[in-house]
Amino acid sequence: MSIEIKIGDRIANIEIIRQFENLLEIKVDEKVYQVDLMHNDEGIFSILENGRSYNIELVPKDKPKNYTAYTFYNTYDVEIIDAEARYKRNRGGGNLHTAENTISSPMPGKVVKIPVNEGDIVAKGDTLITISAMKMESEYKSPKDGIISKILVSEGETIDTNQLLIEIE
């Protein structure tokens, strides 16, 4: 059975056909590859395919089944869509809806200012929170018109990546 993997706009179907130790025959969509693949516990891969040498490193992201892939040339966001993920997707339409109702931190930092209070009416584009990291301040704005239903952090607090900060109704 195959799984789906998403990189950027592309979703491909991956299926293993045969394996002998580090030699794999593997199908990516309709294309069949014979690869010599070695990897280690730290997610570092060396793949030889038709003589070409590829170095790939996969670093897990905070969300399970999500990786950042590093090649010598570029960086990609990779998402594994297995049965479980497919089920969730079909059921709830993903996180998109949720995301519109919340502000999360894209990076670790410190809360500098929260110019709103719970219950405030805000318009799309209003600044809801200012975060500082590495001598630089960034303002995060409301994704929509609404009412601040919950503020989960306070000024001066240190926050992690992907931490939920503010909910809007």
Place this chain on the structure above:
Amino acid sequence: MSIEIKIGDRIANIEIIRQFENLLEIKVDEKVYQVDLMHNDEGIFSILENGRSYNIELVPKDKPKNYTAYTFYNTYDVEIIDAEARYKRNRGGGNLHTAENTISSPMPGKVVKIPVNEGDIVAKGDTLITISAMKMESEYKSPKDGIISKILVSEGETIDTNQLLIEIE
């Protein structure tokens, strides 16, 4: 309760007195130290003691409770003597006796030549096996007069560190 640790000729008695997160009060023989100790899963230690900064790395050896310790200045063989090890020592007098009856490989390599056969009578100093590694050949000699009771490898075979090669009776 304390444990003993052996480095070179010295066996010291180590006992923890108090601990608060990375701050330890610890006794080495009769000397009490206040140290700020941080380490990671790879055995790398940063110790600050009375302002001095120490970097120590511990790499486990093939024998359990045995480490190689690397400081910026030197390398040490470290052995932990806990209750279990003490029991074994007291009972059997350690591995010393065993060692005299065997030839083990000090490093990985390849068996080049075994000029003896099982049952041969050998004298102390006779060459029993030649090992090659990295373009260099080394000869291993009998530690005593005796009879070759067992040859566990054959010519051309690749061997690991500490692998038992030959037994002498």
Place this chain on the structure above:
Amino acid sequence: MKIKKILIANRGEIAIRIMRTCREMGICSVAVFSEADRTAMHVRYAEEAYYIGKSPSSESYLNGDKIIEVALRCGADAIHPGYGFLSENASFAKKCTDSGIIFIGPSPEVIIRMGDKIEARKTMIAAGVPVVPGTTEHIKSEKEAIEVIRSIGLPVMVKAAAGGGGKGMRLVHREEDIIPSVRAARSEALASFGDDAVYIEKYITSPHHIEFQILGDQHGNTVHLFERECSVQRRHQKMIEETPSPLMTPELRATMGKYAVEAAKAVAYSGAGTIEFLVDDNHNFYFLEMNTRLQVEHPITERVTGIDLVKQQIKIAEGEKLPFKQEDLKQSGHAIECRVYAEDPDNNFMPNPGKIFNITQPLGLGVRTDGYVYEGYEIPIYYDSMIAKLIVWAENRDEAIARMRRALYEYKITGVKTSIKFLEKIMETEDFKTGIYDTNFIEKNKDFLTEKSLCDGECLDMVMIAAYVEYLDQLNRAQTSKQLYPAQNRWKKYTYQKNFERL
């Protein structure tokens, strides 16, 4: 006086860079660290290390009194401030001296004089060094502002006398904006520095930012160590520096170098310092400011002159005479520095602190790295986002660019986003390759620089395959006992055949 122990009042790459020279000179180095920096490399590299306070700089690396207390306690002869933090803080320099500790840098008087921008302009004018046309006193009235700006001609910059970091600065293009801009600059200056004095300078459109390294000893000997071209900037921060400057001619270099030395002599400068100039395409140059400390980009000067600048700083602080004269110095070959920031170039260079997974250092011929992060290190959120500097040298500029591309290609830092790929793109930009660029470079080439160079379909398929195997492996790992020492068996062949059915 021979210095035996130096406290380095800094962190990150510059702290380690200074400690390296200390070690080569047989000088004991003392680190200080904040709460966030207990496991930082400079703490581990130093011979001694002392805790000085909480993570925010204001409670640690900017706490001069605490640092002096540590220096006295551990018996340090001298303090090296590095760059940033207390490096241009005159009162800290004075307190060091008053406590009997050598401050490795110029005298507090010189720091004060060069720190006040109006004062610095006046000093330079008196020494005959060209400055950007503008006022030499702070503006007393809005009426005066209008008159002055009319005489200089638009566009102009209104700048806070006590300014820095882009605060209290306003660019004025239209006459009707003069009064609002002066007011805004004043109020921002007051809020930021407690001083609303502003002055006015002609605005040079898209200038080159070129600086001269100078060294002066305590015996009146001053030399310059040639220029550094620093025009590749984003958010007014330098990204790439090179020497020689592609804009430079031998005549211009001689002239600017002479002025740089005169500028330093005008204040009897001792130590390492930098005279920054703005230069237009017609080779007109103007004194911009003097940095009374070591610069981030000092290694490119070290590489083409062969001189260890930190060693010279220490020797000057010991009272030694400079061991060379101007005519002994020469530039050989070409050096480029790239600054590696933990930031996201695709998202307006947003800082990206976090945990470092793996690092592959670029090595080999002509490559130098000065960094401080290591595998497993968590970059703190409190400090600057620069994590490493990559310096290459080659016989000529084309080779240096090729070598920098090679080094950037090899350089891998995973776990956080970095500017490495963006820097690689800069090396491929036509304007950079031809050397025809100014401070507008990044803005001008934005489209090319942010263009994604996706690898071909096959390469993407390989990423998919790797992800697939990683996923399988993880399923497998979650179900079997894990190894105690992953390092003992990092590379391996597969054992997860049984997972294939489970998908």
Place this chain on the structure above:
Amino acid sequence: MKIKKILIANRGEIAIRIMRTCREMGICSVAVFSEADRTAMHVRYAEEAYYIGKSPSSESYLNGDKIIEVALRCGADAIHPGYGFLSENASFAKKCTDSGIIFIGPSPEVIIRMGDKIEARKTMIAAGVPVVPGTTEHIKSEKEAIEVIRSIGLPVMVKAAAGGGGKGMRLVHREEDIIPSVRAARSEALASFGDDAVYIEKYITSPHHIEFQILGDQHGNTVHLFERECSVQRRHQKMIEETPSPLMTPELRATMGKYAVEAAKAVAYSGAGTIEFLVDDNHNFYFLEMNTRLQVEHPITERVTGIDLVKQQIKIAEGEKLPFKQEDLKQSGHAIECRVYAEDPDNNFMPNPGKIFNITQPLGLGVRTDGYVYEGYEIPIYYDSMIAKLIVWAENRDEAIARMRRALYEYKITGVKTSIKFLEKIMETEDFKTGIYDTNFIEKNKDFLTEKSLCDGECLDMVMIAAYVEYLDQLNRAQTSKQLYPAQNRWKKYTYQKNFERL
């Protein structure tokens, strides 16, 4: 002809070093690998990589036919042999040429001529280059041997004409040993090389080993790139090289350089090569042999001259003319190379292959590392034990030694035993510091070099404390669930309080 793709018929650091230059020149690099080298760095660094056979060199890196087959299959224009393996194999060079592939090195004829030691001696004598006194023909009878040795004077070396690697060589000190030595050398030569021809040379006691780097193009232009002092050796293998040689005077350099160029011209040498000389304390020098390839220690020459030797090799192979003349070249500053071997200096330099745990690279001003091992890599048992080269540069020799000490101090490779600490000891040896040393250096300073510099009692106590905590931590780890990604939480505070009671 412009070369677009090069197959590197080698492994380890030299393969990567060559690929770096290929990348800088925009040339595609092709790796070949044995079974043991699937995860070796050169395979991962190259753009293409092909399997060529089992782990023993004879079945892979020495299998010329297989390598040529791969080169043809992947469309490589040229093969770079590196050093060792097939680099001085004339028949391989010829096969390359016959297959239409450029062999990056001299012609097969030159390799043959310089590979036969008697032939090389004759060529040098004809070119007027001083050689070690001795025979120019192989010895025809034992009677002749006695006569010749009497005329040269004892001690002498009896050497196999086809020799190498110390085989078929006998040192003769006493007259009565002559005949047994000649016989022994002959039979060993026959067994090793299938040729019992031997010749006789005066034995120079404790000479200096000094070599000159030369470059010749296909148009008859030949230059030398100055000397390298290679007298620090163990088991006839170099450990440390430096340039300039502390023994050298400008006059001697000019004379020896001239002879080196003449030696190369005598065989119309094209490519990079090395003329090795023995030099005694009175500055008498004798041609020893020519190496018709790149040397391990080439980076020190690159550092003081600024020239990328691999790039020059490739350009020469493309048929280009040398871009410089002798008078354009100069040495600036001082460079030292230390070879890091995976070996145990406390146990007669016994090789120590195994798994690398952690590596900390020395970085910063004036430091270059060329290596190939990485964390988690298992050094194979089949190949050379050299795992890295550390090259430093400074303005003068004293600074270079201080920098090398600093770099060796920083350099940490754990998991296998290495020569790093031994190299550090060499830097502290009085004879090395003063520069008064010859090939007898290690033997002479053996006691000092193998002396253990234990850290003080307190330092040892810290090791004890670390071991104690590590032991506790391991007890703890054995009992709680392990993390999937140790890298996510490498640094941590303790949670093993509960283990204290269990002890």
